[in-house]
Amino acid sequence: xxxxxxxxxxxxxxAALRRLGTADPARDFQGRILTRLAAERMKRDVAPLGSPLFxxxxxxxxxxxxxxxxxxxxxxxxxxxxxxxxxSHRLHAAPFGGPPxxxxxxxxxxxxxxxxxxxxxxxPAPIGHPGRASHTNRKGRARIAPHAHKAPGVALPAPAPxxxx
Amino acid sequence: MSCFEGQLASWTAPALxxxxxxxxxxxxxxxxxxxxxxxxxxxxxxxxxxxxxxxQETFLRVLKHESRLGEIRDYRxxxxxxxxxIVLDKKRRAKTRPEGEDVADHARTLPSGDRPAEATVxxxxxxxxxxxxxxxxxxxxxxxxLLSAVEELTTAEIAAALGTTESSIRSRIFRAxxxxxxxxxxxxxxx
Numbered sequence: 001x002x003x004x005x006x007x008x009x010x011x012x013x014x015a016a017l018r019r020l021g022t023a024d025p026a027r028d029f030q031g032r033i034l035t036r037l038a039a040e041r042m043k044r045d046v047a048p049l050g051s052p053l054f055x056x057x058x059x060x061x062x063x064x065x066x067x068x069x070x071x072x073x074x075x076x077x078x079x080x081x082x083x084x085x086x087x088s089h090r091l092h093a094a095p096f097g098g099p100p101x102x103x104x105x106x107x108x109x110x111x112x113x114x115x116x117x118x119x120x121x122x123x124p125a126p127i128g129h130p131g132r133a134s135h136t137n138r139k140g141r142a143r144i145a146p147h148a149h150k151a152p153g154v155a156l157p158a159p160a161p162x163x164x165x
Numbered sequence: 166m167s168c169f170e171g172q173l174a175s176w177t178a179p180a181l182x183x184x185x186x187x188x189x190x191x192x193x194x195x196x197x198x199x200x201x202x203x204x205x206x207x208x209x210x211x212x213x214x215x216x217x218x219x220x221q222e223t224f225l226r227v228l229k230h231e232s233r234l235g236e237i238r239d240y241r242x243x244x245x246x247x248x249x250x251i252v253l254d255k256k257r258r259a260k261t262r263p264e265g266e267d268v269a270d271h272a273r274t275l276p277s278g279d280r281p282a283e284a285t286v287x288x289x290x291x292x293x294x295x296x297x298x299x300x301x302x303x304x305x306x307x308x309x310x311l312l313s314a315v316e317e318l319t320t321a322e323i324a325a326a327l328g329t330t331e332s333s334i335r336s337r338i339f340r341a342x343x344x345x346x347x348x349x350x351x352x353x354x355x356x
């Protein structure tokens with residue numbers, strides 16, 4: 001763009017912007033705004049029954065509303081805490097009457113997930129009696145009794161010399 | 166007056182006094198800033214009725230938040246921001262270019278006798294074509310350019326209204342004018 005046409009363009013832009021930025025509103029513009037504001041204010045402020053008492057009560061409510069909200073919230077919180085503390089005290093004051101009795105269900109899912117009491121301890125084996133370990137060999141190998149019931153025709157291995165003990 | 170009503174009156178008296186104060190403040194704001202706000206709105210809407218509606222809506226919002234009037238530091242910037250948001254929101258909702266752009270309407274709001282110099286430079290039709298080209302600029306540049314057209318606003322106030330710095334506004338205006346000149350040259354408007 002050459003300087004002449006640029007200058008012309010800038011002049012055109014200036015003129016257009018000046019026209020845009022100096023537009024004047026129609027006559028009595030401010031009067032219309034104030035009238036609308038007054039109407040809005042009346043609509044907002046007039047009480048539903050048109051009574052000054054309601055008007056004042058609404059103003060009072062506007063001023064004291066947040067304080068009342070806070071007060072009621074504190075009251076509810078206090079009731080909850082007091083109830084909780086009372087309940088806790090009542091539980092602690094109850095006499096200890098032994099372990100709670102469990103009633104186990106005999107079947108169903110509850111039976112599987114229920115708390116099962118431990119089985120009674122088994123009686124210890126008398127001294128000198130091998131107990132459950134009597135059938136085991138010292139070397140850890142199974143011993144086949146000579147009179148073991150076997151199918152006819154099945155050969156048995158000869159017992160080891162030390163297995164006679 | 167009963168005792169109860171007397172007590173009520175003593176409680177509500179400060180609130181009523183505040184109401185009177187705020188209504189006076191709002192009336193002063195209307196007297197002082199309504200024309201500037203109209204120009205801001207008109208720069209976007211290009212329609213007298215829509216611009217007037219936007220200004221009225223602006224003051225309705227002020228009325229709605231009248232309890233906060235004491236906290237406002239710069240009324241002009243605050244009001245410009247409100248009206249700017251309103252017109253942009255309306256434009257966005259319309260989802261069109263400034264549809265209300267009406268050359269005849271524009272000519273009516275601008276008495277020709279007041280601006281003889283501009284009238285000789287461009288006609289109303291040319292003005293409309295130039296503004297159509299302005300609408301093709303990038304939004305940031307266009308917004309800065311349109312607000313710079315409003316005589317009452319300084320660069321600092323435009324920057325505050327758009328939430329940016331003065332230097333940013335200056336560079337946006339510079340870029341907008343340069344680009345606009347090129348577009349006008351292409352359109353054959355600035356020959």
